[in-house]
Amino acid sequence: MTKALAGALYSATDLKITGDDGIERKMSDDLYSNRLLQHVRDQLGGRTQGSVLKATLDSLGGRLKSLDSLASKGVHDEVSASEAETCIPARS
Numbered sequence: 001m002t003k004a005l006a007g008a009l010y011s012a013t014d015l016k017i018t019g020d021d022g023i024e025r026k027m028s029d030d031l032y033s034n035r036l037l038q039h040v041r042d043q044l045g046g047r048t049q050g051s052v053l054k055a056t057l058d059s060l061g062g063r064l065k066s067l068d069s070l071a072s073k074g075v076h077d078e079v080s081a082s083e084a085e086t087c088i089p090a091r092s
Contacts (some may be wrong), residue, residue: 002067006032010039020054033064 010028015036021023025034037057077086 002036003032006035006039010035010042012066033061033068036064037061 005027010027012032012035013027015027016024019041025038027035027038027056037060039055040060064089
């Protein structure tokens with residue numbers, strides 16, 4: 001689901017983009033987290049709330065890594081109901 005969202009917001013390319021942190025990131029199909037974060041950066045542009053936006057992007061990146069890790073766990077091990085609800089909150 002996350003990969004499909006990345007594809008809709010930021011198509012995969014052969015480009016490598018250097019972030020504000022100086023790290024070069026590929027925008028390939030398999031690196032959908034990079035593409036999602038780049039989409040957010042592009043939408044934010046040069047807004048003046050730099051430190052707050054950087055913290056938000058760092059948080060989003062961490063959440064994407066955690067979701068990816070949890071999804072990978074489901075391939076190799078059982079995922080508990082509470083872990084699944086972390087990804088897809090239950091509706092009341």
